Each structure stands twice: as C-alpha cells, then as structure tokens.
Amino acid sequence: MISLGDGVAVPQRRDRLGLLRERDFRDLFLSTTVAQVGYQITSLALPLAAVLALDAGELEVGALSSMTMIAFVLIGLPAGAWVDRMRRRRVMIVSDVVRAAVLLSVPIAWWTETLTIWQLYAVALVIGAFTVFFDVSYQSYLPHLVGRDKLVEGNAKLETVRSTAQLGGPVLAGQLIAWLTAPVALAFDAVALGASALFLLRIRRREPRPETAQGSRITTEVKDGLRFVFKNRILAAIIACTGSWNFWMGAFMAMIVVFLPRDMGLTPGEIGLFFALFGVGGVAGVFVVGPATRWLGQGRVVWISVAATSPWIVLIPLAEPGWGVWVGAAAMTFVGIGGVVYNVTQVSFRQRLTPDRMLGRMNATVRFIVYGAYAVGALLGGALGQALGARTTLWIAAIGVCTAFLPVFFSPLRNLRELPSPEPEPVPVAA
Numbered sequence: 001m002i003s004l005g006d007g008v009a010v011p012q013r014r015d016r017l018g019l020l021r022e023r024d025f026r027d028l029f030l031s032t033t034v035a036q037v038g039y040q041i042t043s044l045a046l047p048l049a050a051v052l053a054l055d056a057g058e059l060e061v062g063a064l065s066s067m068t069m070i071a072f073v074l075i076g077l078p079a080g081a082w083v084d085r086m087r088r089r090r091v092m093i094v095s096d097v098v099r100a101a102v103l104l105s106v107p108i109a110w111w112t113e114t115l116t117i118w119q120l121y122a123v124a125l126v127i128g129a130f131t132v133f134f135d136v137s138y139q140s141y142l143p144h145l146v147g148r149d150k151l152v153e154g155n156a157k158l159e160t161v162r163s164t165a166q167l168g169g170p171v172l173a174g175q176l177i178a179w180l181t182a183p184v185a186l187a188f189d190a191v192a193l194g195a196s197a198l199f200l201l202r203i204r205r206r207e208p209r210p211e212t213a214q215g216s217r218i219t220t221e222v223k224d225g226l227r228f229v230f231k232n233r234i235l236a237a238i239i240a241c242t243g244s245w246n247f248w249m250g251a252f253m254a255m256i257v258v259f260l261p262r263d264m265g266l267t268p269g270e271i272g273l274f275f276a277l278f279g280v281g282g283v284a285g286v287f288v289v290g291p292a293t294r295w296l297g298q299g300r301v302v303w304i305s306v307a308a309t310s311p312w313i314v315l316i317p318l319a320e321p322g323w324g325v326w327v328g329a330a331a332m333t334f335v336g337i338g339g340v341v342y343n344v345t346q347v348s349f350r351q352r353l354t355p356d357r358m359l360g361r362m363n364a365t366v367r368f369i370v371y372g373a374y375a376v377g378a379l380l381g382g383a384l385g386q387a388l389g390a391r392t393t394l395w396i397a398a399i400g401v402c403t404a405f406l407p408v409f410f411s412p413l414r415n416l417r418e419l420p421s422p423e424p425e426p427v428p429v430a431a
Contacts, residue, residue, distance in 0.1 A: 018153050019146055024203045025154065028145060031199035032161045035096070038192025040169025041176065041185055042103065044272060046124065047257040049106065049182035052268070054117050058258055058390065062382015064117070065254040067124035069378065071132050072371035079132045080364020081221040084357060087207045088137035088144070089200055095134035096197035100190040102126045110183035135367060140359035143351050144207060152348045156286060159344050163282030166336070170279065174272020182268070225361025228354070234299075235353070237411035238346050239366055241306065241404055243373040248400030250377025251384065251393060256316070259390040264325045277329040281336020289341045299416025302345050303408035309338025310402045317394035 019025040050056035050064050083091055102123050109115040146154040176185035230236050260266045260274060292301050313335050315328040354362045377397075384393040408414075 019150060019157060022146075024145055024205045027199045027202045028142075029157060029161065031196040032158055033165070034192045034199070035196035036162050036165035037169050037172070038189035038196075040165050040275075041173040041192075042127075042189045044170055044173040044257075044268075044275065045177055045182045045185040045189075046120065047254075048177055048261075048268060048271070049110075049115075049186070050117060050120055051257060051261060052177075053110070053115065053182055054120075056117055058255065058385030059382040060117055061258055062251075062254040062378050062380075062385060064120055064124055065250065065378035065382070066375040067121050068128045068131070069250070069371045069375035071125060071128035072367050073375060075129060076132055076136075076364050076368030076372065077222045077225070077361075078218050078364075080136050080225055080361040080368075081218045082360075083133065083136045083140060083364070084221065084360035086137075088141040088360075089203060089207060091133050091137040092141070093197045093200050095130040095137070096193045096200070098130045099127050099134075100193035100197075103186045103190040103193070107184045107187045110181065115183060132364075132367065136360055136364045139347065139351065139363045141207075143356060143359065145203075145205060148352055151351050152344070155344050155348050155351075156289060159289075159340055160283070160286045163279060163286055163336070163340055166279030166282045167276050168279070170272040170275035171269075172272070174267075174269040174275075177268040177272070221361060225358060225365050228358055229362055229365045232353070234412055234416075235350065237407045237413060238302065238350070239369050240407035241303070242346070242366070242370045244407065245306065245310075245401060245404035246370045247373035247377040248397045248404065250374035251381030252313070252316075252377075252397035252401065254378040254381035255385045255390045255393045255397070258385060259316075259394060260325075263390055264319065264321050266325070274325070274329045277326075278332045278336045281333030281338075282340045284333065285337040285340025286344075288337055289344045292341055293345060297417030298345065298349070299413040302342060302349075302413050303405050303411075305338045305341035305345070307405040307409065309334045310404065313398045313401050314395075317391050317398055 020029060046068075047061055047064060050061055056064070106115065106119070106123055109119055142154055142158075143151060173185060176188060229239065257271075260271050261268075266274065289301075292305065296304055312331040315331040316325075319325040319328040350362060350366065351359070381393055381397060384396060388396075
C-alpha cells in the first residue's frame, strides 16, 4: 500500500498502472505495442529474405541493413524542422500507413516470382525515410501527451513495450518465417502498422498549433537545433556514446544474421529464439532502471549501464555450433539490460532539458548522428564480412561496442547524481 499526504491508503497496483489509466496514453501504448511486434518481424524477416530467399552475400546484407538507417543521414536534420512545423500525431499516422503499403509489396513480388535484392533495398529505404518522420514525431509528441513531470514514467512504460516485443517478437517472427517464408512474414508487420495507425486516430487530446518563427527558414531552424544540442557538454557526450554504440552494433547486427544460419547452422525458428533472449534483458532492464537510478544517481547510471553490460557481447563471436551459441545468447541478456537502462535515462534527460518548440530538431539531430552511425557501421560490417568473414567481423564490432561508454565516462556525467536544470529556450532567428 502507498499512503498519500492526507492519510488515505491507495493500493500499490493503482500506482503501477499510472499513466495507463489515461485513455490517450493507453491508445499510444497500444499503438506502440502492435507496431513494436511488427517491427521485430521486419527486423528479422527483411535480412533473412535476402539471405534465405535470394542467397545474398555479406556485402549485400550489410547494404540492406544500412538502407533502413541511411534515411536518417539524408533527411534526418530537415525532418526535425519539418516536424516542428506540423502536428506530430498526423505525421505518425501517415508514416504508419505508407510503411504498411510498402511492406505489402514484398510478399506480392515473392508470390509473382519477381522479388529482387534491389526491391528489398528500395523497401528498406522508403521504410527508413518514413521511420525518420515517425520517430522524430513520436519522441516529440510524448511530452505534449503526458507532461514533462511524467516523462520518466511514460518512457519506462513505452520501453516495457519495446522490451517485451524484443522478447516475444523474434520468436513469433522466426516461426512465421519457418511456416510462411521470410517475404510473406512481412505482411504481418503491414497489418500491425495499420492497427497502430488506428490506435493513434483514437487519441482525443488536441495538439496546439505548431509555433514557428515568422519568416524562418528550414536551414535556420536546423542550425538552431544543432547549436542547442552541441553547446551542452552532457548532451554532446550522450550523442557521442550512443553514436559509437550504434556504429559498432550496426556492423555486429549486419553480420549476425549471416553468422547464425551459415556458421552456427540455426533454423529461422532458432534464430528467433536467439534474439528473444536478448529481449529478456530488455524486460529485466525496465525493472532495474528505477532502483539503479536511485542507487547510482541520474547521471552516473548513464555511463555505468553501458560500461558494466557491454563486455558480455564478446561471447557471441566466441561461440561454436551447439550449446555454445546459446550461452552467448543468454549472455546477451545483460547487454539488453544495460541498453534499456541507458535508453530510458538518456531519452528522459533529453526530453526534460529541451523546450517544446525545439523537441523535433533536437530528436532529429540525435537521430541523424546515431542512426547515421548505424548505417555506416552496417556498410562497414558488410565489407569486413566479405573480406574477413562473419566471425572476425563480429569480434571487431564487439570490441568496439565495449569502448562506447568512454565519451560519457570522460564527461560531467561520471560523478553527477542529479540532472542539471533545463537551460533557457533559445530565441529563434528570423530570416
């Protein structure tokens, strides 16, 4: 039981529900749930469609992984300024619908025997472009929906969805791929994205008209966003850490979908189970983030969460066919714990620190850097995989992941317990 200030006792279950008692947040929560399950299907089915259905090589798989993220480099920065000029929920709905339509083209092409690696590249590129708009809008929309005082709770609940999807989604994806083939499994993500759009349509809270400086240009607004992010030492350190981690994980993930079926001999169902074990750590991380933040402090938990859990990743390239690969998969649960604790704390910090009119540009700047790093890392992983083999590439990437915490370690976060107060909002510059 939890006692309120007036002496009234309230069951703890009510406190755990929190924001889920609010209809609008509940609809966002449900939208996130179905979309994340679908995302897990596509994350596994799209590269396996290339590997298993088209017999793609390491470089082609690396390029495909890169295509889903390259849009953050091409349009990431202006997307933030555009989103700040539009109602964010509308952008999210349109993005869901377009991505669903594009995904449906893959099973249709497979059934008509016209599917090529170039179509998969195009699908990945379009999905990536509209994911840019969706993600920038999504993180910018949450503070409007729940208020800044509930951001940690809101982010933690949404992270629970993502982590649970990482737990069950790969298993479902693996079974769908085994039963229906990888291209056909993508149709289920299309259905999930359609359902996500319907839940977003149900949200009743009206968004205020976006505030845009009269006569301001996109380039000016982009520069405002860049200045806001990089003038803050802590924000800059967080971006460097996340970018480094994503760069090496891009190379790692590009090759693991080659390594598991070809070197380890895993079936699609077993590959799904492998990735589900990573999701176990994500679910555990949701329950760890609160106690860890109270024990270590809001600042120190950011770097410790990465430094203490990343080294477990080296067990994957150490694995041999048989039980060894499952020891590595189980060890990846610790990487999942660290990833969730890091994400919840650093995302909540960024949202709390940033004025509403700058949220889109701040999130776009962060995504431009960290997902751009992932895209480049995936390309590098494909090139190294073709030259050195998947296992050697996994070794190189794993060592890189272990060094990703250094930017936040050598920043004020190393000894910081409480987050600093928000900085004043910058004055927009009119053209």
